Amino acid sequence: MKEFKNLSVRERILKTTKEQFYLKGYDSTSISDIIESASVSRAGFYGNFQSKEELGKEYLDLWKLEINQRFSRLTDSCSSPLQFTKLWYRFLILGIRKGESNGCPLSNFAASRNIQQNSWLKYQQDALNDWLDVMVRLIKRSEIEGTFCSEEKPESIARNFFLIYQGALAMWKIDGEIAHLKEGRQLTEYYLKNISICR
Template sequence: MARSEPRERLLRTASELFYREGIHAVGVDRIVSEAAVTRATFYRHFPGKEDLVEAYLDVEDAHIRAAFAEAEASTDNAVARLELVIEGLAADVARNHTRGCPFINASAEYPDAASPVREAVARHREWFRSTLTALLADAGTADPELAAGELVLLRDAAMVGGYLDGWDRVRPAFVAAARRAAGLD
């Protein structure tokens, strides 16, 4: 779908509200009102609320993909890239995900694994895991699949722990555990 300022406003508004208050807690009328668009404009860009939720998750996915691409472009050294990714994941939680993981939060609100929202979550998580596996393999990690699984779990836990206990308390444990899982310590 073509990008337009009203569509981007809808998406920005919905993303902020969905993340802060929950997806089901925020209705289309509120999104339309706060984005200062008409209902017709909303439906021209998103056939329904679930389509907007999928677009919200696509934006979240694009942000993390961009962070990985930035690490990839910054150095040819695989170990240095891995270190950048771990630090980048920590920085992302501190800056952008202080209320937990948007993918986990969306999954909690869409329990049907066959729903389009859950399929979007599954695609993101599979990309994340496979990208970590490839990065770990390039860095010479002994068991890259196992280490990738550990890093996925650590990131999930870090987002929840950061929300519940505060990121300043969780960050050192996340970074240390992630470095051990990646074979950097």
């Protein structure tokens, strides 16, 4: 298949897994689905991954790295959390309108699992903490440069950013209204301006 040209069996499996788990969820995607969509043999699959659980962990690692890189590139180009908020939501809304985004890969994955049986909680927490750390670095740099000042701890600000972001995404997933994401941006901007003590 053209989309798999020059890809190894492992790369084909991972490419397919990234798409299927993201769009359908972990529990709704079977190994047979992956094998069929990746056009590989069952032996080829098990020659690279011992189980679906191992594949799930690889999937989280892939997204963890990709989102971390996206976050880092964007925060590095921003002078303040407020500027980052505007750009982040702009790219998010654009991706949804173009049909390229189905929400947050981490929250989608977590929502598709029974939390009582979710053996990936630590992996999910590690991914979230990595993304929070990127935001914290931006906040601390902004405080040093004087573009943002607050008496709240950077860790608390970063967590509140993600709470609003995930809430807006959840509302969009419920009824498909992009307006929730615009409201999420506005709420975040209001929050950041409200806690700012820079004058």
